C-alpha cells in the first residue's frame with residue numbers, strides 16, 4: 001500500500017513522514033491554498049530525502065511552462081493534477097502523472113476512457129462548486145462509487161482520510177494508495193504525531209490483510 005502525505009510545508013514534517021515510512025511526499029503549488037509552498041522551499045526541505053521516496057507536485061489547471069519551471073527547481077518525481085486539465089497537457093508532461101478526479105461514477109468512467117493506464121488516478125471528494133479543488137478534509141460516500149469501474153487501474157483514495165477511517169478505507173476499497181492532508185493536521189498545521197500514527201495504522205492494516 002502506497003502512502004502519500006500531502007501538503008507538507010516544514011522540514012520537520014518531511015523528516016517525520018520519511019522516517020515513519022511514507023512513499024510519496026506531496027507539495028501544493030496552488031497559490032490560493034493555505035498549503036502553498038514555493039519550489040525553492042521544497043528543494044531546501046527535501047534535500048536529505050532518499051531518492052526512493054517520491055516528491056509529488058500538486059497543481060490545479062497549470063500550464064506546461066509552469067510545471068516545467070517548478071519541476072526543475074523543486075526536483076519533482078511526479079505531477080498531480082487536481083483541476084480540469086486537458087488530455088494534451090498530460091501528454092506533454094515528462095514525469096508520471098497522478099490525475100485527481102471527483103468520486104462520481106460518470107466522471108470515473110470518463111477518466112478511465114480518457115487517461116492511459118499508466119496514469120494513476122486519485123479519487124477525491126467532489127466539491128460543491130463543481131471544481132475539483134482538494135484538501136478540504138471531507139470524505140465522499142464510498143458506498144455510492146461503482147468500484148468495479150476501477151478494476152485494473154491504480155488509484156489512490158483521498159478526501160477526508162484520518163487515523164480513524166483509513167483502515168476501513170483499505171479494507172473496503174482496496175486502493176493502490178492512500179493520500180492524506182487535513183487528517184494529519186491540528187489547527188491547520190501538520191502534526192507529527194498524527195503523521196506517524198497514520199502511517200503505523202496503514203502498515204499494520206496491510207500486514208493484517
Ligand SMILES: O=C(O)c1ccccc1N[C@@H]1O[C@H](COP(=O)(O)O)[C@@H](O)[C@H]1O
Pocket residue numbers: 006007026028030033034035058059060082124132133134135136137138158159160161179180181182183
Ligand atoms: O490541500 C490543498 O490545499 C489542495 C489544494 C488544491 C488541490 C488539492 C489540494 N489538496 C489535495 O486534496 C486531497 C485531499 O486532501 P484532504 O486529506 O481531504 O485534506 C489530497 O490529495 C491533497 O493533496
